[in-house]
Amino acid sequence: MKRILVAGVSGAIGGALAEALLERDEESVVVGLCRDTAKVPESLRSHSRLTLLAWDAEDSQSPGVVVRALEKTISAAKGIDTFIYAAGLLHDGPMFPEKRLEELEANSMARAFAVNATGFALLVQALLPWLRHRDFKRIAAVSAKVGSIEDNRLGGWYAYRSSKAALNMLVRTLSVELGRRCKLVACVSLHPGTTDSALSDPFRQSLAQLQVHSAAETAGNLLTIIEGMTSEDNGRFLSWDGSELPW
Numbered sequence: 001m002k003r004i005l006v007a008g009v010s011g012a013i014g015g016a017l018a019e020a021l022l023e024r025d026e027e028s029v030v031v032g033l034c035r036d037t038a039k040v041p042e043s044l045r046s047h048s049r050l051t052l053l054a055w056d057a058e059d060s061q062s063p064g065v066v067v068r069a070l071e072k073t074i075s076a077a078k079g080i081d082t083f084i085y086a087a088g089l090l091h092d093g094p095m096f097p098e099k100r101l102e103e104l105e106a107n108s109m110a111r112a113f114a115v116n117a118t119g120f121a122l123l124v125q126a127l128l129p130w131l132r133h134r135d136f137k138r139i140a141a142v143s144a145k146v147g148s149i150e151d152n153r154l155g156g157w158y159a160y161r162s163s164k165a166a167l168n169m170l171v172r173t174l175s176v177e178l179g180r181r182c183k184l185v186a187c188v189s190l191h192p193g194t195t196d197s198a199l200s201d202p203f204r205q206s207l208a209q210l211q212v213h214s215a216a217e218t219a220g221n222l223l224t225i226i227e228g229m230t231s232e233d234n235g236r237f238l239s240w241d242g243s244e245l246p247w
Helices: 012-024 062-070 106-131 158-181 215-228
Strands: 003-007 029-034 050-054 082-085 137-142 185-191 237-239
Touching: 003 012, 003 106, 012 029, 012 215, 050 062, 062 106, 082 106, 082 215, 106 137, 106 158, 137 158, 137 215, 158 185, 158 237, 185 215
Parallel strands: 003 029, 003 082, 029 050, 082 137, 137 185, 185 237
Antiparallel strands: none
């Protein structure tokens, strides 16, 4: 993986992925996307092989701005070989996972879908010219096991669950079209496992019985899967340990 784009680099997992990618290969070039580039750790912001571009998953015009800027770093003719979507929204201020139907709010649903699902699809759409080269391409969306419809036995978390389920469907649908139009591609959903991050911080007490990974551990687990992907993996939903998850 030499030319890589990571969306959500200001988050714990996205930042750890970018850092690990830069460490693994001295020839790699990473473009990182996030809403506020000032929130990216200084060690990443100052890295010579990382280019940061402002991107807002809730703004439908943002992908167009991104690709115009991307052309200055990696031309469409050269293409990217890896796109990782690590942006995610579970809670933000008054927005919090719903325990009961009465807590459901339209604005929270819309925001969850924009960040967790729509933002991914619109970026892939904008990046299509960068995915038409003949080399193997990896597209990995960081999803969540709670987005599995078959595995849902607890209920609740309406906005997050349904938006991650939508992300999974987008991945599955894109895997069909991209498999035809951009051959030698693997488009997958990945469950990162429970990670110590701002996203999981409010639930620290309830996570005591679970296996919790550091962001660096999660990045390492995900990159092991991503680096090992082949065209045969196109359209799969995989857990951090490589096991298959039900849609």
